[in-house]
Amino acid sequence: MNVADLSLHHVVVFNSVAKTLNMSKSAKELLVTQSAVSQTIKDLETKFSVKLFLRKNRRLYLTEEGKEFYYYTKKIFDILEEAKLCLENFNTLKKGRVSIGASMTIGNYLLPEFIVKFKQTYPDIDLSLFIANSSEVIEKLRTSEIDLALIEGLPYTNDKSIKIIRFAKDKLTFICSPQHKFASQQKVTLKELLKEQFIMRERGSGTRQIIEAELAKLGAHVKVAYEFNNPEAIKNAVSCNLGISALSELIIKNELQMGMLKEIPITNIKIYRWFYMMRINSYNKAQTIFENYLLETFKNQSK
Numbered sequence: 505m506n507v508a509d510l511s512l513h514h515v516v517v518f519n520s521v522a523k524t525l526n527m528s529k530s531a532k533e534l535l536v537t538q539s540a541v542s543q544t545i546k547d548l549e550t551k552f553s554v555k556l557f558l559r560k561n562r563r564l565y566l567t568e569e570g571k572e573f574y575y576y577t578k579k580i581f582d583i584l585e586e587a588k589l590c591l592e593n594f595n596t597l598k599k600g601r602v603s604i605g606a607s608m609t610i611g612n613y614l615l616p617e618f619i620v621k622f623k624q625t626y627p628d629i630d631l632s633l634f635i636a637n638s639s640e641v642i643e644k645l646r647t648s649e650i651d652l653a654l655i656e657g658l659p660y661t662n663d664k665s666i667k668i669i670r671f672a673k674d675k676l677t678f679i680c681s682p683q684h685k686f687a688s689q690q691k692v693t694l695k696e697l698l699k700e701q702f703i704m705r706e707r708g709s710g711t712r713q714i715i716e717a718e719l720a721k722l723g724a725h726v727k728v729a730y731e732f733n734n735p736e737a738i739k740n741a742v743s744c745n746l747g748i749s750a751l752s753e754l755i756i757k758n759e760l761q762m763g764m765l766k767e768i769p770i771t772n773i774k775i776y777r778w779f780y781m782m783r784i785n786s787y788n789k790a791q792t793i794f795e796n797y798l799l800e801t802f803k804n805q806s807k
Contacts, residue, residue, distance in 0.1 A: 519581065521557070602630070602631050604653075604794075610779055613752070622794065638713075642782065656777055657714045670780050675752070680766050681745035684745055686700075694771075697726075698724055698726060698727070700748045702726040702749060703746060
C-alpha cells in the first residue's frame, strides 16, 4: 500500500462528512449523490481496514480513528489554501494573509502600534494574531498553524527548516510597589533582592527563562511565591505590594511614569534580551512583505 491509495477525492469527501456528520448535507455540498458519498466512505474504510464513522440513533459519529484522520485532512486543506494563495500572490503583490504568533510582551505591547502603521501602508494584507507564551507560540509554528513566530529570548531548536532572525532589543527591569522598602533606597544589593518574594510568569514564558538564566550566572536563585500567566496581573500584584518582579520596560513604562510602580535600583545587574522572529521557508509574498517591514522598523535595535 502506498500514498497513491489515498486520493484527494477520498480526502475531500471524508472531510465534508466529518464536518457535517450528515451524508445528505455533504452530498449537496459536493454536488454528488448521497450514495456516491456513502460508497466513497465505504471504499476508504475497506481499503485501509478502519472504521471512521459510527451510526447511532440515525446519527453519525466520528470514531477515534475518524477524529485522528479528520485532523490530518484539515491540515491538507490548510496546505492547499496556502498553495492557492501562493499562486494568487504572483499577481497580487500587496494582497494576502499572514498568521502571526507572538509571546505576551511582543503581542500585547510591541505589535499593536506596529500593526497600525503596517496596515496604513499595506491595507490589503490581512493579519491574524495569536498571543501565548513563547513555548506555545513555537509549537504553533512547528505544526504550521502560524506563518511567523515572534518571541522573547533565543529559542532552542534543532529543526533546520526554521530560520531565526533577531529584530529588536529589550530591557528587563526589577520593580516594586511604592510602599515597598526598596522604593526609598538608593541602591539594592543582589543579596537583599534574593530575600524578597518574587512574582513571576509561568514556566514556558520567555521572560521567566531569561531572568532565571541571568541570575543563575551569578549563582542566584529567586524565591517564586506567585506565578501569573499575564503581565497585567503581575503589575497589579506588585503594585499591591504582594512581592517584587522583573518585567519588560515596554510593559511598565506608563506605571513608572505615573509612580504606580518603582524601579528597584539593583546594583551591577542589567538584563537585556533580544526579540526573535522565527519562520519556516514560505512562498507567501505577503509574509515576506511583513517580515521586511518588521526588520526595517526595528533595524536600529537589531545590531
